[in-house]
Amino acid sequence: MKTAYVFMTVLTLLSTNVAVAESTAVDELLAVYSRQGATAPDAQAGKELWLRKFPAKGKIDERSCSTCHGVDLRQAGEHIRTKKLIEPMAPSVNAKSLTNAREIRKWFKRNCKWTLDRECTAAEKANLLVYIKQQ
Amino acid sequence: MKVTAFISVISIFIGVAGIPLVWGDSDKHEKWQEYSRRSTGVALLDNPVYQQECGDCHMAYPPGLLPVSSWSRIMSGLEDHFGDNAELDKNTHTEISEFLTKHSSDKSDYRRSRRFTVVSDSGDAGMRITGTPYFLHEHDEIPPKLVEGNKEVNSFSNCNACHRYAEQASFREQDILIPGFGRWDD
Numbered sequence: 398m399k400t401a402y403v404f405m406t407v408l409t410l411l412s413t414n415v416a417v418a419e420s421t422a423v424d425e426l427l428a429v430y431s432r433q434g435a436t437a438p439d440a441q442a443g444k445e446l447w448l449r450k451f452p453a454k455g456k457i458d459e460r461s462c463s464t465c466h467g468v469d470l471r472q473a474g475e476h477i478r479t480k481k482l483i484e485p486m487a488p489s490v491n492a493k494s495l496t497n498a499r500e501i502r503k504w505f506k507r508n509c510k511w512t513l514d515r516e517c518t519a520a521e522k523a524n525l526l527v528y529i530k531q532q
Numbered sequence: 533m534k535v536t537a538f539i540s541v542i543s544i545f546i547g548v549a550g551i552p553l554v555w556g557d558s559d560k561h562e563k564w565q566e567y568s569r570r571s572t573g574v575a576l577l578d579n580p581v582y583q584q585e586c587g588d589c590h591m592a593y594p595p596g597l598l599p600v601s602s603w604s605r606i607m608s609g610l611e612d613h614f615g616d617n618a619e620l621d622k623n624t625h626t627e628i629s630e631f632l633t634k635h636s637s638d639k640s641d642y643r644r645s646r647r648f649t650v651v652s653d654s655g656d657a658g659m660r661i662t663g664t665p666y667f668l669h670e671h672d673e674i675p676p677k678l679v680e681g682n683k684e685v686n687s688f689s690n691c692n693a694c695h696r697y698a699e700q701a702s703f704r705e706q707d708i709l710i711p712g713f714g715r716w717d718d
Contacts, residue, residue, distance in 0.1 A: 455615060478616060479590045480686045507617040 409463040421532055426522070433519035443528025446521055451513050460512045462525075470532040487532035495530060565702055573644045573702040575635060582631055585624055589616065591692045594701040595635035596645040597661045603632040605659050614656070644703065662688045674710075684711035 427438060448461045457464070457477060458484045465483060466474040474483035485491045495501060505525075509517035517525070565577075572595030586592045595603070607629045611617045620628065637645035648664040657663030670690060679685050684693060692700035694716075698708045710714045 457615075476589050479690065480616075480683075481589055491648070507619060510611070510619075511617045 401500060422496050422501060425498050425528055425531050426526060430519040430523040430526075435518075435523035438520075438523035440475040440524065440528040440531055441526035443521075443526070446525060447528060462508065462512060463476040464507075464512070470529060488530060489532060495526075501526070527529065540609065547593075565616040565700055570642065572644060572704045573700075574642050574648070575640055576701040577631075579631055582628055583630060585620060589618070590689060590698050593661060593691075595632050596637045596640045596642055596701065597626065597648050598636065598659075598664075599638040599649045599651060600633050602651050602659050603636055604629070607632065614659075624652075635666070635681075635703055660689075661691075678710050678713050682710075682712055 427435075430438070434518060448468065448498045452458060453460045464477050466486050470487040471485055472477050473485050475481070484494070486494055488494045494527060506520055509515065509521075574594050575596065581593075583592045597604075606613070607625065608621060610625075637649045640646070648661065649662055650664065650665055652658050652660070652663040654663075661667055667688075679688055686693070691703075694708050694710050695703050696709055697704070705716070710716060
């Protein structure tokens with residue numbers, strides 16, 4: 398009985414820790430994007446951007462976020478060039494996803510440039526973030 | 533006299549044959565790895581920042597696999613990194629550049645590093661480990677169907693698909709296992 402109680406407490410503490418880490422990174426970035434004008438993030442628009450195909454020059458002539466991460470964010474992805482496994486984006490199955498603001502910023506920059514051939518706007522990043530977070 | 537000679541030969545044999553056995557012990561495994569790396573590998577370095585930043589899309593290549601000239605070219609073109617975008621913030625960029633410069637193959641006394649120091653002089657290949665004459669020489673007998681035509685290998689750039697201890701900077705022939713093919717005996 399007592400052990401079960403301790404166990405439950407530890408579990409609760411652990412899960413709140415994870416939840417806090419995740420929401421602080423996402424909230425921190427959403428606050429930044431909001432100051433840049435993205436005051437009403439829209440998950441549906443995020444999803445559309447995630448799936449949108451962009452024409453590109455080179456061997457991979459059609460690009461989207463799903464090119465490496467896949468359409469179902471709860472599944473693992475695969476880097477289109479190197480075939481290295483990419484852990485699922487969805488926080489519901491990958492507790493480490495979206496927990497580090499610096500990582501999110503870095504990959505938004507790289508992946509938007511590669512996929513869209515330009516950086517994403519604050520509104521686009523906010524939309525993507527709320528969409529991914531819901532998965 | 534003859535018997536003594538025989539016994540010495542036997543004991544020398546047992547002694548020599550015993551070395552791998554002793555080194556094969558799990559706690560001695562690292563020592564053995566270190567020994568074999570010295571002869572067929574490059575220096576093993578522990579750098580979490582490098583591991584994390586340069587190990588997301590492919591294995592983090594040990595610095596002793598290319599000379600400083602190639603590493604600097606790679607580091608000055610991360611926005612278009614073999615067709616991918618691998619750009620870094622300024623501080624991380626400086627930190628990784630210094631690490632690669634300090635441990636590049638031209639500064640290493642490992643035999644394999646000395647050989648990887650000679651690079652191709654044509655464009656992109658000059659930034660590739662897989663473009664060095666030494667690499668091409670070591671891998672020229674492996675048919676494309678085991679590499680590009682092999683879903684579990686995909687490209688020669690995936691050293692760790694075949695060299696089981698590539699990430700420990702060891703490239704011993706005994707540790708090669710080509711997926712779907714097996715050991716390589718030539």
